[in-house]
Amino acid sequence: MRRAIYPGSFDPVTNGHLDVIERAAKLFDEVIVAVAVNDQKRSLFTADERTALIAGAVGGWKNVRVSWFDGLLVEFAAAQQASAVVRGLRAVSDFEFEFQMALMNRKLDEHIETIFLMPAEKYTYLSSRIVKEIARLGGNVDAFVPASVVAALREKLAAPAV
Numbered sequence: 001m002r003r004a005i006y007p008g009s010f011d012p013v014t015n016g017h018l019d020v021i022e023r024a025a026k027l028f029d030e031v032i033v034a035v036a037v038n039d040q041k042r043s044l045f046t047a048d049e050r051t052a053l054i055a056g057a058v059g060g061w062k063n064v065r066v067s068w069f070d071g072l073l074v075e076f077a078a079a080q081q082a083s084a085v086v087r088g089l090r091a092v093s094d095f096e097f098e099f100q101m102a103l104m105n106r107k108l109d110e111h112i113e114t115i116f117l118m119p120a121e122k123y124t125y126l127s128s129r130i131v132k133e134i135a136r137l138g139g140n141v142d143a144f145v146p147a148s149v150v151a152a153l154r155e156k157l158a159a160p161a162v
Helices: 015-027 047-057 073-079 092-108 128-136 147-158
Strands: 003-008 030-036 064-069 084-088 113-117
Touching (some): 003 015, 003 073, 015 084, 030 047, 030 073, 047 064, 047 147, 073 084, 073 092, 084 092, 128 147
Parallel strands (some): 003 030, 003 084, 030 064
């Protein structure tokens, strides 16, 4: 079975992420969307919330499943018996960082390849950070994320700060 991991923080998942997942699902027998847990990063949504939002968005895709992980990506990939890591490239500015990570992952585990996929052109400007900023400022994000994420953003951002 050709299995791939598509890792990310997905805070929140965007239509650009979903586009890359859909492209990967056409290339692999199974795609595992892996929600990264990073204690150093302050996320708007918890790992469980991010996992649930993605699962809801990809629920109808038979060869896609969602999980979360912490630690080294290559260790998670090996534990899942994945042969590839999928990374999305929106612009040239993404390439240098992603290239460096791919080479380091190859050094850590030479059996896991990194595959770069580009989202549709209409998503090349889209990022979770931009979506959160627009939502925080009261802007409409309906065109950028699934409806369930729009609702979750509204609920999360309406809550009083802790």
